[in-house]
Amino acid sequence: METTRILWSGLTGKVGRAAMGASKAREDVEIVSGICRTRMNDVAAIRNTSFEGVKWFRYSDLDFSRLWQFRDIDVIVDFSHPEHYGEMVTLAVMLNKPLIFGTSGLDAMQLMELERYCYAVPIFYDPDCRFRLRAFIERAAKFAQNHGDLCLDEKLYVGKGAPDQVSKLIAEKIHQETGKSIKASSSELFRHDTKLCEWVMSGSDALGPHKIRCKMREFSDLACDVLEIAKVMATKPAKTDTFYDLDELWDDLVSWAL
Numbered sequence: 577m578e579t580t581r582i583l584w585s586g587l588t589g590k591v592g593r594a595a596m597g598a599s600k601a602r603e604d605v606e607i608v609s610g611i612c613r614t615r616m617n618d619v620a621a622i623r624n625t626s627f628e629g630v631k632w633f634r635y636s637d638l639d640f641s642r643l644w645q646f647r648d649i650d651v652i653v654d655f656s657h658p659e660h661y662g663e664m665v666t667l668a669v670m671l672n673k674p675l676i677f678g679t680s681g682l683d684a685m686q687l688m689e690l691e692r693y694c695y696a697v698p699i700f701y702d703p704d705c706r707f708r709l710r711a712f713i714e715r716a717a718k719f720a721q722n723h724g725d726l727c728l729d730e731k732l733y734v735g736k737g738a739p740d741q742v743s744k745l746i747a748e749k750i751h752q753e754t755g756k757s758i759k760a761s762s763s764e765l766f767r768h769d770t771k772l773c774e775w776v777m778s779g780s781d782a783l784g785p786h787k788i789r790c791k792m793r794e795f796s797d798l799a800c801d802v803l804e805i806a807k808v809m810a811t812k813p814a815k816t817d818t819f820y821d822l823d824e825l826w827d828d829l830v831s832w833a834l
Contacts, residue, residue, distance in 0.1 A: 580807045583609040583649040583673075585664050586656030588616070591678065593625040594799035595653075600626070605803045608648055611635060611656070635660050638667070646671055650810045653802060654679050661686055665693055674698040674809040677819075678705055678802060691818055698812040700805060701819040707801050707829050709742065710822055712790035713749050716777045719788055720750040723779030726758040731765040731774045733794075738762035742775060771795055804829060 582599075586592050587610030599607050609631045610616065616632040633645075646667070654664045655678040668675035675697060677690065693699060704710070720726055730743045739762035747758050766772040771794040778787045792798075808828045812820060822829070 579603065580605045580810045581608045581648055581650045582606065582803075582806055583611070583646060583652045585611040585652065585654040585660060586679070587627070587630070588612045588614075588622055589655055590795045591655045591799050591802070593623065594796045595803060596625050596627060596630075598796065598800050598803060602803070605807060609633065609646065611638075611660075635663060638663055640666065640670055643670060646673075649673060651676065651806045653806055655802075658682050658686065661690070665690060668697050668699070669693060672697060674700070674812060676700045676802065676805055676809055694818055695814060695816050698809055698814050699819050700809050700821065700825070702821040705802055705805060705822070706792065706798055707805070707822050707826075708797065709790060709792060712775065712788075713742075713746050715788055716746050717749045717753045719777055719779060719786075720754045720756055720758070723781050723786060724756075726750065726756060726777070726779045728758050728760040729776040729778070730760065730762040731776070732762065733766040733770055733772050734764045734768045736764060736773065736794075738764055740773065742773075746775070746777070 582605060584592050584595060584607050587596060587607065596607055599605050607630060610627065611633045613635060615634060616627065621627060651674045652664060652668050653676045658679060658681045661679065661682060664675060677699060690699065690701065728743055728746055730738065730740060732738055732740055739760065743760045743762060747760060750756055750758055772791065773794065774789060774791040776787055776789045778785060780786065805825065808825050809820065
């Protein structure tokens, strides 16, 4: 099995730590390098996440004249801060490596500039990388085609804030494809520290009531999805027009998501 080697920008953040933990249980992906704001060479762990084996860099110490330091990576993942946008794009282009951009908060000018680099290296950008959740939305639309009395129960962790955007996306998708409406309810049910969310779709047909469900932990499941996206992007060529997004990678990802 070939291993996809990842340089993760923002590795000490919530998604980065979750990805670090998830990658240690797998053989197909490995986070070999991390970038953060502080010096990490002597730090073994943060909040129970071990960083053993990671080669560290600071944004302030990046030296683009010493690219040999990054010779062992296949793809770059960025979940950091918009202020580091330029450094990550420059690094990806100079290394000729795919870039997965998960950092939120880019302004319109940054997005336009990022898009101009798509001809040079493969770039993935999608505001929501949670493709397993996208797969559930697709399932919900198909479910709605064959069922009536549709209801969606959204259960969130305390502090998440209800309703979540997901229930709106599901309702819009169902109405777009079937013309049907759905009754939605939201509640904060799970403990704050679980970061757990669950969506339960119910409906009925001639045989009686039926349900489908999707349960996700906000950072750990997102991190696992990004690791899968990294595997796929490591094999993709650059495009001449725009970013790769979930729709573009859907056929490569959906079998794993389901």
